[in-house]
Amino acid sequence: MTLEVLSRPGPIPPAAGSILPARRPRRNVLDLDDFSVAEIEAVLDTATAMKDVLRRPIKKVPTLRGKTLVTLFYEASTRTRVGFEVAAKALGADTVSVAAATSSVTKGESLIDTIRTLQALGADFVVMRHHQAGAPYVVAEEVSASVINAGDGWHAHPTQALLDLFTIRERLGRIGGLRVAIVGDILHSRVARSNLWGLTLMGAEVVLCGPPTLLPVASFCEGLPWKVERTYRLDEALDGADVVMLLRMQLERQTGGLFPSLREYVRTYALTEERLARARPGALVMHPGPMNEGVEIDPRVARGAQSVIEAQVTNGVAVRMALLYLLSGLPA
Amino acid sequence: MIRLVGGRIIDPASGRDEVADLLIDGGRIVEPESVATETVIDVAGYVVAPGFVDLHCHLREPGFEDAETIATGTRAAAAGGFTTVCAQADTRPSVDTGSDVEALLTQARRDAVVRVLPVGTATKQRDGHELSEMADMAAAGAIAFSDDGRAVRSASLMRHALEYSLLVERPISSHAEDPDLVDGGVMHEGPLATVLGLKGVPREAEEIAVARDLALARLTGGRLHLAHLSTGGAVEQVRRAKASGVRVTAEVAPHNLLLSDAAVAERPYDTNARTDPPLRTKHDAEALLEGLRDGTINCVASDHSPRRWIDKACEFDQALPGISGLETAFGLLMRLVHARALGLAELIAALTCRPAGAWGLPYGSLSPGAAADVVVLDPDQAWVVDPERFLSKGKNSPLGGQTLRGTVLLTIADGNIVYRNGL
Numbered sequence: 073m074t075l076e077v078l079s080r081p082g083p084i085p086p087a088a089g090s091i092l093p094a095r096r097p098r099r100n101v102l103d104l105d106d107f108s109v110a111e112i113e114a115v116l117d118t119a120t121a122m123k124d125v126l127r128r129p130i131k132k133v134p135t136l137r138g139k140t141l142v143t144l145f146y147e148a149s150t151r152t153r154v155g156f157e158v159a160a161k162a163l164g165a166d167t168v169s170v171a172a173a174t175s176s177v178t179k180g181e182s183l184i185d186t187i188r189t190l191q192a193l194g195a196d197f198v199v200m201r202h203h204q205a206g207a208p209y210v211v212a213e214e215v216s217a218s219v220i221n222a223g224d225g226w227h228a229h230p231t232q233a234l235l236d237l238f239t240i241r242e243r244l245g246r247i248g249g250l251r252v253a254i255v256g257d258i259l260h261s262r263v264a265r266s267n268l269w270g271l272t273l274m275g276a277e278v279v280l281c282g283p284p285t286l287l288p289v290a291s292f293c294e295g296l297p298w299k300v301e302r303t304y305r306l307d308e309a310l311d312g313a314d315v316v317m318l319l320r321m322q323l324e325r326q327t328g329g330l331f332p333s334l335r336e337y338v339r340t341y342a343l344t345e346e347r348l349a350r351a352r353p354g355a356l357v358m359h360p361g362p363m364n365e366g367v368e369i370d371p372r373v374a375r376g377a378q379s380v381i382e383a384q385v386t387n388g389v390a391v392r393m394a395l396l397y398l399l400s401g402l403p404a
Numbered sequence: 405m406i407r408l409v410g411g412r413i414i415d416p417a418s419g420r421d422e423v424a425d426l427l428i429d430g431g432r433i434v435e436p437e438s439v440a441t442e443t444v445i446d447v448a449g450y451v452v453a454p455g456f457v458d459l460h461c462h463l464r465e466p467g468f469e470d471a472e473t474i475a476t477g478t479r480a481a482a483a484g485g486f487t488t489v490c491a492q493a494d495t496r497p498s499v500d501t502g503s504d505v506e507a508l509l510t511q512a513r514r515d516a517v518v519r520v521l522p523v524g525t526a527t528k529q530r531d532g533h534e535l536s537e538m539a540d541m542a543a544a545g546a547i548a549f550s551d552d553g554r555a556v557r558s559a560s561l562m563r564h565a566l567e568y569s570l571l572v573e574r575p576i577s578s579h580a581e582d583p584d585l586v587d588g589g590v591m592h593e594g595p596l597a598t599v600l601g602l603k604g605v606p607r608e609a610e611e612i613a614v615a616r617d618l619a620l621a622r623l624t625g626g627r628l629h630l631a632h633l634s635t636g637g638a639v640e641q642v643r644r645a646k647a648s649g650v651r652v653t654a655e656v657a658p659h660n661l662l663l664s665d666a667a668v669a670e671r672p673y674d675t676n677a678r679t680d681p682p683l684r685t686k687h688d689a690e691a692l693l694e695g696l697r698d699g700t701i702n703c704v705a706s707d708h709s710p711r712r713w714i715d716k717a718c719e720f721d722q723a724l725p726g727i728s729g730l731e732t733a734f735g736l737l738m739r740l741v742h743a744r745a746l747g748l749a750e751l752i753a754a755l756t757c758r759p760a761g762a763w764g765l766p767y768g769s770l771s772p773g774a775a776a777d778v779v780v781l782d783p784d785q786a787w788v789v790d791p792e793r794f795l796s797k798g799k800n801s802p803l804g805g806q807t808l809r810g811t812v813l814l815t816i817a818d819g820n821i822v823y824r825n826g827l
Contacts, residue, residue: 184717204719205601206673227601265601288598295595
């Protein structure tokens with residue numbers, strides 16, 4: 073019996089690489105799954121130049137003068153929203169911030185109505201955060217503005233991954249060949265997913281570590297487009313790691329029955345100085361924020377010499393400037 | 405009188421497969437010897453089959469007329485070759501009493517172009533607390549009972565529903581999904597859901613519920629019907645249960661036989677590929693097909709679930725599940741025939757005498773004396789799906805833009821021509 077009928081002409085199936093069709097020339101940044109190595113390198117190189125701009129006494133260039141960037145956030149954020157606003161202002165763009173209460177959906181305004189309104193008001197860039205996976209794809213279908221995903225549900229947070237890549241390359245000189253441990257609630261983490269695309273594309277070795285209930289089911293990992301290791305034991309993940317990326321642990325996972333208590337989580341997974349000693353000397357400690365100091369990370373590690381957590385925030389501005397610049401299609 | 409001349413008659417109920425004329429008189433199939441003929445239609449080169457019988461569709465009326473009505477839903481059915489459709493009870497109000505059944509049948513007499521058979525709820529308002537008035541509804545014409553769209557959460561109440569249904573000898577159709585395991589999931593739990601960051605529904609949600617319902621059917625002797633199976637594990641359980649004498653029948657939807665979770669990513673986060681139960685994998689589809697072939701699964705049922713545009717033009721988590729499927733069912737299923745995975749007569753049986761037999765309905769046959777429900781098919785004609793041209797109000801189809809091979813040319817329901825496409 074043949075079931076050839078199931079396979080019909082269409083985009084490449086998931087196992088073969090990018091699962092979502094790419095748009096060329098790039099208009100949107102929805103995830104890193106459709107980025108090439110060259111494209112990521114271009115972003116990182118441009119970000120280096122932008123960092124120079126940020127070191128100037130007058131941190132402003134007129135590159136995007138007359139352009140409008142709208143941040144549309146359905147979820148709370150400090151780092152990402154402010155990071156985008158500072159980046160846009162440094163490039164001379166105007167910014168408008170819309171904090172859409174999630175309740176507007178129940179009031180009857182649909183996402184599509186909201187986004188058409190923003191389009192009509194003349195947005196050139198829409199930076200969007202939403203609590204549901206895939207929401208920016210709905211928006212990107214509707215508008216001609218560039219849509220940048222600033223986090224959608226558990227799915228993707230591409231600018232976070234790009235600034236993480238930038239920080240790693242800046243500090244360690246390369247990404248390829250490094251061993252990166254991502255520790256915590258992988259299952260519900262958009263940061264982990266976007267970093268998986270970016271890190272594996274750039275040739276890093278990734279190990280995922282967390283309680284069994286907060287990792288993708290083992291059998292699924294064989295079907296994933298990323299080559300990753302998976303372990304429940306923090307010591308195994310840290311062994312020989314060049315980078316340790318910690319994720320925020322949320323109390324709601326406890327009430328949801330996914331782990332017994334923060335106390336047990338701290339004892340099993342918190343990154344302490346003793347545990348960090350298992351990683352390579354000089355290994356970077358990263359966290360996308362906001363941190364729960366004393367939960368996933370010991371405060372001494374968070375403020376220690378190996379922590380680059382604040383540099384991540386600063387680099388976030390440079391990387392977002394680079395993206396806005398590249399998306400605007402202006403000549404170099 | 406209508407005479408269909410020179411078609412290939414495939415009537416799986418009688419095993420007939422030959423080129424012959426078919427004569428219809430007064431709403432009945434009659435012996436073709438009669439001479440006085442009013443309407444003559446040349447169907448040479450085409451297939452003449454019994455009108456399709458759909459055990460599972462949602463017509464949305466009353467209560468959700470902006471998504472579908474009996475008028476539009478039955479026209480869509482006619483365009484898809486269906487002449488009998490069983491309307492699920494998840495309307496507003498739901499079909500809980502004999503008078504609800506009568507109201508639906510009255511509305512159908514006025515608006516429907518094909519036969520509408522009402523399914524009543526198993527529990528009042530489908531809320532899983534008290535049994536519905538099955539005897540009252542059966543007397544008014546309900547042919548089965550189901551809380552479809554929801555499982556009956558309480559095993560005890562499901563037991564009583566199966567027991568009580570013995571009074572009227574009608575099946576209890578189960579939407580077999582463990583709600584605690586579904587827990588807000590929106591697509592098949594697997595690698596793709598992991599990558600897309602969407603919450604998955606594991607196969608076990610269906611398999612655990614099917615195991616429970618089969619055990620209760622064994623306990624009670626009640627007639628259990630399993631709606632829209634989606635997993636290989638469920639098929640295997642039904643196979644064993646049937647072998648051991650449990651009174652169970654089962655259906656599969658065309659999309660679960662022919663699509664997989666990959667459809668969710670073909671257009672990113674395609675809400676039209678969100679269904680309940682979700683589209684699963686090729687392995688499940690193969691097992692479902694095997695089940696259909698060996699009789700474990702009795703029939704194909706459309707699970708036609710029309711939705712408003714706004715209920716699909718939104719975030720994936722926000723979207724309502726379902727596919728507007730009546731008008732694409734035959735063309736989609738013909739992929740199995742063209743791939744030589746299923747014979748044409750087998751497919752027609754799965755759409756006619758097999759669903760009718762599962763619920764004891766006197767339809768799905770071309771024998772003289774049978775109701776004049778007839779469909780004329782071109783198994784080879786290719787067409788491109790354009791949901792905007794559906795007769796259904798629901799334009800929600802993940803097949804938009806795809807080419808299907810197999811069209812419905814003519815549908816006759818109860819002796820009346822209700823759909824005509826180029827003949």
